[in-house]
Amino acid sequence: MIIVLFGKPGAGKGTQAPLLAAALGVPTLATGDELRAAIRNDTPLGREAKGYMDRGDLVPDSVILGIIKQALGEPRTAKGVVLDGVVRTVPQADGLANAVKELGKQVDAVLVFDIDDDEIVRRLASRTVCEKCQTPYTGREPGTTCDKCGGKLVRRKDDEPEAIRNRLAVYQKQTAPVLDWYKKQGTKVATIDAVGDVKDVTTRALSALGA
Ligand code: AP5
Numbered sequence: 001m002i003i004v005l006f007g008k009p010g011a012g013k014g015t016q017a018p019l020l021a022a023a024l025g026v027p028t029l030a031t032g033d034e035l036r037a038a039i040r041n042d043t044p045l046g047r048e049a050k051g052y053m054d055r056g057d058l059v060p061d062s063v064i065l066g067i068i069k070q071a072l073g074e075p076r077t078a079k080g081v082v083l084d085g086v087v088r089t090v091p092q093a094d095g096l097a098n099a100v101k102e103l104g105k106q107v108d109a110v111l112v113f114d115i116d117d118d119e120i121v122r123r124l125a126s127r128t129v130c131e132k133c134q135t136p137y138t139g140r141e142p143g144t145t146c147d148k149c150g151g152k153l154v155r156r157k158d159d160e161p162e163a164i165r166n167r168l169a170v171y172q173k174q175t176a177p178v179l180d181w182y183k184k185q186g187t188k189v190a191t192i193d194a195v196g197d198v199k200d201v202t203t204r205a206l207s208a209l210g211a
Contacts, residue, residue, distance in 0.1 A: 007113030
């Protein structure tokens with residue numbers, strides 16, 4: 001099962017991805033997490049991606065397609081994968097479709113997490129993430145401790161107000177058109193109300209998948 005999680009920055013993709021993956025028995029792939037790990041490890045990929053990410057711009061398609069192809073070739077994704085924020089442009093959607101076709105597979109569904117901009121700004125302005133395990137929190141101060149692994153919570157550079165505004169604009173211009181592309185391909189596209197209790201959102205998403 002290959003599921004694409006879609007939605008504005010802060011819609012809850014990263015929160016829902018592991019919950020859905022656990023319920024479906026498949027792993028996750030989050031390009032944002034892969035890129036942040038590359039930055040932490042100071043790899044050539046990380047050095048290339050950092051400027052784009054700090055500003056809230058998209059990293060070039062060629063970089064993302066490289067990450068997608070590598071992950072799909074790994075044994076861990078043989079049974080399927082939940083793709084968190086992996087597809088943000090039409091060329092990426094097209095490249096993913098070709099890569100999965102070569103493996104005799106297809107994208108089974110696109111889940112769109114629906115949320116208005118005011119709620120996004122509220123969530124991202126008060127978000128911290130664990131610098132060790134990347135778990136996101138709302139309303140917890142930087143420097144406090146992660147409940148899951150004991151790591152330190154930090155504020156993401158792209159959660160500064162100017163970067164949030166840019167990410168929302170980039171979503172409208174470059175990412176939102178991908179949904180029409182999927183609809184034209186005949187791929188199942190389901191819109192999920194992303195506001196409310198995290199567990200309720202997971203239940204809505206699983207129900208849209210018929211799982
Ligand atoms: P990425 O890390 O994927 O950032 P994003 O898409 O902007 O998404 P976020 O992580 O901000 O939000 P989310 O939807 O995952 O929400 P979350 O669960 O964290 O990408 C970062 C950057 O990498 C991009 O800007 C780009 O530069 C680059 N990049 C990555 N992929 C790329 C690609 N394919 N192409 C090109 N460039 C790419 O939740 C947000 C907050 O809300 C958290 O605090 C959380 O605790 C809280 N929350 C979640 N659910 C709820 C709820 N139900 N109720 C209340 N609070 C909630």
